[in-house]
Amino acid sequence: MTEISGGPFVVATILKVVVFFTLLILSIALGTYMERRLAAFIQDRSGPNRVGPIGLLQVVADGLKNLLKEETWPSAAYKGFFLLAPALALIPGTILFAVIPFASPAPTRWGYVDMIVADVPIGVLYILAIASLGVYGVVMAGWSSGSKYAFLGGLRGSAQMVSYEVGLSLSLVPVLMLAGDVRVPEIVTLQQHYPGDATTLGVWLVAPLLVGTFLFYLTGLAETNRLPFDLPEAEAELVGGYHTEYSSMKFAVFMMGEYGHLITTAMLVTVFFFGGWDIPFWSGDNIRVAADGSLIGEPAWWKTLLTLIAFVIKGGLVFATFIWVRWTLPRFRYDQLMDLGWKFIIEFVTIYIIVIAVAIYALDRAGLAFGPAYAAALLGVNVVLAVLLFFLFDRGRLIRGAGREAEREARRRLLEARRQVRQQTLSHALGESARLATTADDSSEEGR
């Protein structure tokens, strides 16, 4: 079977854009619902459960409420940029989905249809390029609001996203080294199990790249401004952060952008490390595009549907872990955030790339064929690194809390500062009284 082309291709592409974009917007709405429900469960509450069946229509009610609310324009705001910022926050998060394969190719009368909106040959690079555009919405909102809190939030957001972008990009390098390609569907194929085929690994990349998964997950959280990295919002310190001055639908668009970003990040974690739309322990979904553009395997509509369901379940589980982490961990301090980004993640990712590259080279030289055994060998390397990471480095070196030493140090500094102030006040008072004494003498002499 050949790929769809010509007129049917255009129609299929338009259909894919419309359907997948609608699904994405729908999943953003469901994402906010899921967040509220899971947050409630973690806190032993019920969450929204009154509008519609099990509260599913709550998102519609929220949307209506946001549309009907009054729109405010702060007098100090720069109107054009103020209006542009929510759009810039929403767009990068939502256009990322264009290069993510959702399901196995589907057969039609005119040829097979790839279940990916745009199968660009530079898929991963596109993802990295677009993911970093998210910062513009934050910065622009912070600056154009004409408010100090929003400005601080925007500054923090830009600093954070710039710092963690490097780590995010580098943590994908081991994946690319294994795949040997930056096309996203290739990475999914790599993780499918073809018995006896030495071009695929046959194991989800979470096993051979355990530490890489952790690092990508961590930096992904930081890129989406999620707790424990939500310093740009920091309700307790900055009122609402960069969107303090926004109301009504403009605020809702920021929220949609945040969840859109989050959902695409969950999809990326799924595609890169959890096999994408691959169904585990089943070779029926082994469908891939050969080098000459023809299709290997037996495509079917029911297989497309099954793989789509598998993808949604996996992505949903990753999204659920985001929520779980959010309602568990407290926010980092700013210095902890920067320390973690610059002093740990970037170095560690670089070392990780070198170690994995050496391991791949050694395994290739040892003549081991690509496959589960290869993955197991890499997993061994990762376990050693994970032990190093969690038991050696993580001894107050990753995140320095306000421990006994820090407290003692802070108290020492406070006492020192107090001593200095006291001394200054004392000397000032002494000087003052001496001055007063002399002027008093002068006046008394004059009076005489």
Added chain:
Amino acid sequence: MAGGVKVLERPGAEGSYVRAASKGLGVTLKHMIRPIKVTQQYPDEKWELAPRLRGTHRMAVHEDGRAKCVGCGLCPTVCPVNCIKLIPAEDENGERYAAIYEIDEFRCIFCGFCQEVCPVEAIHLGVHYENAEYSRERWVYDLERLTELEHPYTALWDPADPTSQ
């Protein structure tokens, strides 16, 4: 520390972040999957109210449907916030009754003095609290409305059984 407050030593800087975070994740996971929810689904499930809760008034009636009130005027006298309006009248048999009897529930502080002072046990407070209205005028309950209410009467405090055991 007073009041049973437990003061924990803060962990040292040499403590592990990842392990502490994993422990926290375990706690939240436990709460996420366990079915105990503290939320009360209010309009569907309601509170069990105490028998001595002092809420919306009710007027007791005779078998023939007449209000028991004899218009003695004790309840408007004892009312500390002046929320009872009573105009008594006399019928052809010389029996006194309340021609106009209105209670402004918005003004009422639900002290229960009217119920305690009533010589014929006509006016009662009730075990009922859901009396939201769209306008303030609707909060003034007239005699007809007071007799039509059906919630239980508030139990008076019994000196022989001070803790209502």
